[in-house]
Amino acid sequence: MLAIDLDGTLLSSAKTILPATQRALEEAKAAGIKVVLASGRPLSGIKEYADQLGLKGRDEYAILFNGAIVQNLDQEVLISHELDMQDFNTFVHMQRLSHVNLTFETPERFYSMDKKLSIRMQVDGAETKNQLWLQDREDFKKDFKFAKAVYTCDDPEQMDRFWNRLPDWFFQSYAMVRSWPDVAEAGSLGASKGLAISELASRLGFKNSEVMIFGDQGNDRSMFEIADFQRVAMGNAIDEIKELADYVTETNDRDGIAKALHKLVM
Template identity: 80%
Template sequence: MAIKMLAIDLDGTLLTDSKTILPGTYKALQEAKAAGIKIVLTSGRPLSGIKGYAEELGLSGSEEYAILFNGAVVQNLDGRVLISHDLDFGDFNTLLHMQRLSDVNLDFETPDRFYTLDKRISIRLQIDGAETKNQLWIQDRSDFKKDFTFAKAVYQCDDPDQVDRLWNRLPDWFFQSYAVVRSWPEVVEVGSLAASKGYAVSELASRLGLSNSEVMIFGDQGNDRSMFEILDFKRVAMGNAIDEIKDLADYVTDTNERDGIAKALRKLVL
């Protein structure tokens, strides 16, 4: 069956390590658009962090979509929320308690801004805020009210050993209660069990009248795994992907630094 939708991760997939879209990848995606294939950026970022890249690809308006916060939120590019799986004040307290297991930063991410209680901010968290073009607010615990909700929480640290320490100490019940992914060596992301990139891509495809077999997905890291676990998708791993993603893929293309998306599209779609 012909591919009618591309769900594409950003960091390490669409983007080079210097956060640019290569000319060859841009050209192939423009050809896919001209052929009527829907392009959906699929990221752990908020809308503010993907909108510039969407506009670079010529994607805008109410009929174009993005999957955000690892699937916790689906919005059109005008900002209207189609799907949302939030965490609440009880989850906020649980996540704060788990932070004590290691010396890591913790931030709570909403479509409007990121919040943290930490006064010492890692370089990694500062970069995360800058790359996503989202404000980072440092608040006291008393500033958070019982009606506070958020899309995703992130533990991160400049020292991967501290993230290892956290990861290895998290109890089994935590993994059974939340969608927990190690998206980078320095980052652990936590969302609702109902939220995943895979579920969100499938649900958006259904809303657009498409079957899973008409969807091709591209990814490279642990937060992309849920997309690779849906067997009906055509699953393409980047050449720079971690081994568990490559093992689940139908096809492994070249790296994000060598037009991996373009090469896969020209071999399999265009």
């Protein structure tokens, strides 16, 4: 089984699947290898790439929202670690630590109370093809649930200040990741890409040692912390991911996935 991150891994800098990478994954599928996309995005944000790879229907799967939700590609939910209004209020309180935007992400749409949105937030909404709704705090219902909360800004140094001001108990209460220098994501403690991949693999009859993972950023770290996985870091990965990897391949713009598969698998 292959579990593959999207941004910076499967996708080039131009947000496309390069031809050689697509051919390698098609060869892997033809050889009986299960291909699973593992992303911080919702299903709407991966569908066009799944379609391009021929991944469709109830027997194909995706790890979404950094592992908070696992769905088959008929949209049936297999695993869910949702957050509620108590968490909502905690995240809103933490937003006051610095000048960052805050978005609450659900499979249906994204929500924010911020009237002035960072460029990063607007880009993420467009790339994931999910509607971004602006509404006031009192408009959120008491039974509101969401998959993850995302803090963004347009200045990585500002995000550093926010991150460094978060109290220790917050990191002990939530799965916190820096997916990009200007993005911090918060999910349920039980939600991570690594745990979701391991659980899905078990359901499909694979051992962890039969799983190869590909990633590049901080929200992929949980995948690289499972020692039994065969762990491949992209050439453009951050240093902490490369240090945890069993193998470092070429970058996402130089068909790193295809080259790793031809060297290690096929």
